[in-house]
Structures are given as C-alpha cells and as structure tokens.
Amino acid sequence: MTRFAEMPIDQLRDELAAQQETYAGFKARGLALNMARGKPTSDQLDLSMPMLGLVTSAADCFSEDGTDCRNYGVLDGLPEAKRLMACLLDDEPANVIVFGNSSLTAMYDALARCLDFGCLGSAPWCACDAVKWICPVPGYDRHFAITQAFGIEMIPVEMNEDGPDMDEVERLAASDARVKGIWCVPKYSNPGGVTYSDEVVRRLASMECAAEDFRIFWDNAYAVHHLHDEASEQDQLLDIARACAEAGNPHRYLKFASTSKVTIPGAGVAAMAASPENIAEAKSHLTVQMIGHDKLNQLRHVKFLRDGDGIAAHMALHAAILRPKFALVARKLEEGLGEAGVARWTSPRGGYFVSFDGPEHTAARIVALAREAGVVMTGAGATWPYGRDPHDSNIRIAPTLPPAEELEEAMDVFVCCVKIAALEQLIAQAE
Structure with a gap:
C-alpha cells in the first residue's frame, strides 16, 4: 500500500x-x-466464581485474630486483608487501609479530606482562592471527572514513553502553591500502557513543590496486570513510597489499588497505602464516616488469592x-x-x-x-x-x-x- x-x-x-x-x-x-x-x-469474571463459595458457614466468618466478621468494627481492614492488599500496593501492611470495592471512591474521599481538612496541619485546600492539579495526558477520564467535580483546575501535561514530561511537571509544581497534586497511573497507564521509569519516579519524589502539602495520587490500578508470564516481558515499577522517603518527602504520596480487575469489579476490595502520619490522619476522619467495610468480602479475597504468589x-x-x-x-x-x-x-x-x-x-x-x-x-x-x-x-x-x-x-x-x-x-x- x-x-x-x-x-x-x-x-x-x-x-x-x-x-x-x-x-x-x-x-x-x-x-x-x-x-x-x-x-x-x-x-x-468466571475465574473468580469459586471465591463466592468460600465463606458459607458461621465457622468461616472469623478472621485470624478471632474477629467475627459478620459484626461491626475493624475500621482499617482485617490483618490478613491488609497483608494481601500490601502485595498490590508494594508496601507494608501497617501502612495500609482496606476499603470497600472501589479505589475511585477511596481517591474521591481522600481528595475531599484534603479540601475540607487539609493535610497534616496545612490549611484546608478549600480555603485557597484556587486549587490546581497536574493531569498527564492522555489519561484516565474518571480521574479527571473527580477533580472537575470538585472545581479543581486541571493542567494537562504530555506523557512520554517513560512517564509524564517531568520538566513541565517540575516547573508547574515549583512555580505555584495552588498546584496541589498530580494524577498518576504509573504502571501500564490508562490508556497508553506506559510504566514510569525509575528516573521519573525519583523526580516526582524529590521535586521542589511550592505547596508543602503537594500530593501524588498514585493509582497503581494495573500493578499485577501483565500480558505475559515471563518476568523479562513484564514492566517493573520503582516504589514511590521508598523514593519519597529517600528524598526526604515521606508524606508526599497516597497509593491506591483494588482487586476490581483481579476478581469481580462490583465485589472487589480497594486499599490505600501512605506514610504512618497520613494513615493516622485518614483514620481519624474515617472514624466519623463509617464503622467498617465489608469484612466478609475481605475474608473471601484472602481465602481465594492468599498472597502475592496466589495473585500472580x-x-x-x-x-x-x-x-x-x-x-x-x-x-x-x-x-x-x-x-x-x-x-x-x-x-x-x-x-x-x-x-x-x-x-x-x-x-x-x-x-x-x-x-x-x-x-x-x-x-x-x-x-x-x-x-x-x-x-x-x-x-x-x-x-x-x-x-x-x-x-x-x-x-x-x-x-x-x-x-x-x-x-x-x-x-x-x-x-
């Protein structure tokens, strides 16, 4: 032709x-x-149907620490569920909060907390004359819908083959204290399939930010969604938590993941990982918002997926x-x-x-x-x-x-x- x-x-x-x-x-x-x-x-979806039959009797409803999962309580997730979700978040179980079925809900709520209450003692973002957000493009439409719903000004930044254009990201973050965060789908990004390079991750972690409460919303939605079984054909991602800690910015990131495309989207488990201080602050607000999420579903997922090897x-x-x-x-x-x-x-x-x-x-x-x-x-x-x-x-x-x-x-x-x-x-x- x-x-x-x-x-x-x-x-x-x-x-x-x-x-x-x-x-x-x-x-x-x-x-x-x-x-x-x-x-x-x-x-x-058929792959996960056996999971639905793993909690069927009263004896199945108890967690490893003896909690009756049919009842109220356990705000931040069962211990075994935190271990499981830590595999998706590349973090320690102690730094994980387990939510309901939707990571989008977790991100929406996290952004709402920043707007209403601020971050670790900073002024609530709603007190600013404007809030701006960096949006790598092409990107995820549902992320953009969240920031748009809150009236946050979105600034598009082009994606390269190794992640967002960091020269532009760094310029924006350093030049305006109203720039409060960035959306990231760092592994097999939506829609480009890009995995951020180690250099990009380190630059995000260490860059100068005019806003001391700048937050990276790190949506690791496709952490385990490889198309190939051989490790040599799978992308690897540097952990943003480790990079932020090494850069002296341990509170800069909030990591999100879910089992939505691992098990059953409408009946999955979502989670967030962050610094101990960010986790404690989130839990202080969650205590008012709810008593606990679906622990029986957490149990089902643990019994079905077991651990990192089971997920793989x-x-x-x-x-x-x-x-x-x-x-x-x-x-x-x-x-x-x-x-x-x-x-x-x-x-x-x-x-x-x-x-x-x-x-x-x-x-x-x-x-x-x-x-x-x-x-x-x-x-x-x-x-x-x-x-x-x-x-x-x-x-x-x-x-x-x-x-x-x-x-x-x-x-x-x-x-x-x-x-x-x-x-x-x-x-x-x-x-």
Missing part, C-alpha cells in the same frame, strides 16, 4: 470510494459492538485470556494502517488499553463513523481534562470486553473509519 500522503488526489478519491463501499457493508450488517470501557470479559497465579489466567485480544488489535492495526502512514498506537505489555492517535482533527469523526456503523468507542477527547483533546487525535481502544469474534469485527470497522477520516482530510487539503 502506498502511503496516503503520497497518493495523487485521483488515487485518494478512488481509495475513499472503496472504503466508503466497505463501510456501507458494515452498516448494512446492523452490528452492535462495544469497546467503550475497559471491562473484564465474562471469561475473566490468578493473574496469569487473566493474561491467557487477554493476550490474544491485544495481539488481535495489534495485528488488525498493522495490517490495516501500518503502511498508510496516518496513525500510531501503543503496544503495551500490560493493562487494559491501547492508545491510538489518528491524524489531527479526526478523532471525533472516527468515533462518530464507528458509532454509526454499530461500534461504540470511548468518546473522542475522553483522555483529556474536560473532554477536550486540543489535537482531536487520541482514541482509547478497550479490547477486553468483547469476545474475540466481535473484537475482530469491531477492529475491521474501526480501521475502515480511520481510513475514511484520513482520506477525507487529505482530499480536503488537496482541493
């Missing part, structure tokens, strides 16, 4: 007509395919399901667009997404064409704060939910839509 940009206009028109004919065929099939969110597929073995089963889907996406993109020269995309070694960049000013058109043909994608612009991608180029591909045959159809439609949008643009520029 000749690169589209090198085609004479007559050839561009012929190619567009051919793609439009293919597209009409897709529309005629009445497809109803969905790649909008990074949900586990049913086969993945379970996640290898997930990887066996997901690996062919990511390979299919890579193959379809390369076969359909590799020689056209109109797009680029990531090849992650873990996580749940592929980040795709088409020609500038075409993402909204591509997504609209796909929807009209029966394929629902994540909305164009969703990977930027306020839903506004200034380049209108990035699209998040979520290959996990559809069965393989549906994913193949959806990718065929997507590739066709990319070609149409790219050809339309080139023709308009040439005329």
Whole structure:
C-alpha cells in the first residue's frame, strides 16, 4: 500500500470510494459492538466464581485474630486483608487501609479530606482562592471527572514513553502553591500502557513543590496486570513510597489499588497505602464516616488469592485470556494502517488499553463513523481534562470486553473509519 500522503488526489478519491463501499457493508450488517470501557470479559469474571463459595458457614466468618466478621468494627481492614492488599500496593501492611470495592471512591474521599481538612496541619485546600492539579495526558477520564467535580483546575501535561514530561511537571509544581497534586497511573497507564521509569519516579519524589502539602495520587490500578508470564516481558515499577522517603518527602504520596480487575469489579476490595502520619490522619476522619467495610468480602479475597504468589497465579489466567485480544488489535492495526502512514498506537505489555492517535482533527469523526456503523468507542477527547483533546487525535481502544469474534469485527470497522477520516482530510487539503 502506498502511503496516503503520497497518493495523487485521483488515487485518494478512488481509495475513499472503496472504503466508503466497505463501510456501507458494515452498516448494512446492523452490528452492535462495544469497546467503550475497559471491562473484564465474562471469561475473566468466571475465574473468580469459586471465591463466592468460600465463606458459607458461621465457622468461616472469623478472621485470624478471632474477629467475627459478620459484626461491626475493624475500621482499617482485617490483618490478613491488609497483608494481601500490601502485595498490590508494594508496601507494608501497617501502612495500609482496606476499603470497600472501589479505589475511585477511596481517591474521591481522600481528595475531599484534603479540601475540607487539609493535610497534616496545612490549611484546608478549600480555603485557597484556587486549587490546581497536574493531569498527564492522555489519561484516565474518571480521574479527571473527580477533580472537575470538585472545581479543581486541571493542567494537562504530555506523557512520554517513560512517564509524564517531568520538566513541565517540575516547573508547574515549583512555580505555584495552588498546584496541589498530580494524577498518576504509573504502571501500564490508562490508556497508553506506559510504566514510569525509575528516573521519573525519583523526580516526582524529590521535586521542589511550592505547596508543602503537594500530593501524588498514585493509582497503581494495573500493578499485577501483565500480558505475559515471563518476568523479562513484564514492566517493573520503582516504589514511590521508598523514593519519597529517600528524598526526604515521606508524606508526599497516597497509593491506591483494588482487586476490581483481579476478581469481580462490583465485589472487589480497594486499599490505600501512605506514610504512618497520613494513615493516622485518614483514620481519624474515617472514624466519623463509617464503622467498617465489608469484612466478609475481605475474608473471601484472602481465602481465594492468599498472597502475592496466589495473585500472580490468578493473574496469569487473566493474561491467557487477554493476550490474544491485544495481539488481535495489534495485528488488525498493522495490517490495516501500518503502511498508510496516518496513525500510531501503543503496544503495551500490560493493562487494559491501547492508545491510538489518528491524524489531527479526526478523532471525533472516527468515533462518530464507528458509532454509526454499530461500534461504540470511548468518546473522542475522553483522555483529556474536560473532554477536550486540543489535537482531536487520541482514541482509547478497550479490547477486553468483547469476545474475540466481535473484537475482530469491531477492529475491521474501526480501521475502515480511520481510513475514511484520513482520506477525507487529505482530499480536503488537496482541493
């Protein structure tokens, strides 16, 4: 295939007509395919069904310290649950609070505490004339929704292959005390699949901040979500807690994780790790907010996953399901667009997404064409704060939910839509 940009206009028109004919065929099939969110597929959910039968009698309801988990109490999580979640957080159990099923809820509440009460004696953030937040892009739309809901000004910073552009992050953090934090998905990031380099982690930990209460919200959502079993093909991440301690900023980070894409998303376990001082402060507020979370669910997870080795073995089963889907996406993109020269995309070694960049000013058109043909994608612009991608180029591909045959159809439609949008643009520029 000749690169589209090198085609004479007559050839561009012929190619567009051919793609439009293919597209009409897709529309005629009445497809109803969905790649909008990074949900586990049913086969993945089936892996954790045995967990639901592990706490069925009164005798099953007691923790290792004798706590009757059917009753009130244990604000910060069972001891065995804290040990388990520490495996996902790369931390010590004593530094962990175990929550309910949603790490997003834990992050929302943590941000609300900063706004209402401040951090370790600092003034409440709501007393500031403005609060600003650094948002690596492309990034996670639900993170951006949280800061937007609180009226926090979001500042996009471009992601590089080893993490956010640290020159810009450092400049922003040092120049304005109203810049209070940064969103980070540091391993197999959403959507780019980027894992932060050791240098990036150390620079985040040691950078000068105008705000002494600057906080890194470290969402290690994909800590164990490798696509390959061999260690040599798995990304490794430097622990932010260790880096902050070594830099003399031990309170700068809040780490979050959950089992949402490990076991059952609607019935998982979430947790936060932080410095002992941050943990104590959070618990002082949680004491008013609640008496305790679902300890029976914590027990189920401990009995099912057991420890770090058990988590790794379970996640290898997930990887066996997901690996062919990511390979299919890579193959379809390369076969359909590799020689056209109109797009680029990531090849992650873990996580749940592929980040795709088409020609500038075409993402909204591509997504609209796909929807009209029966394929629902994540909305164009969703990977930027306020839903506004200034380049209108990035699209998040979520290959996990559809069965393989549906994913193949959806990718065929997507590739066709990319070609149409790219050809339309080139023709308009040439005329």
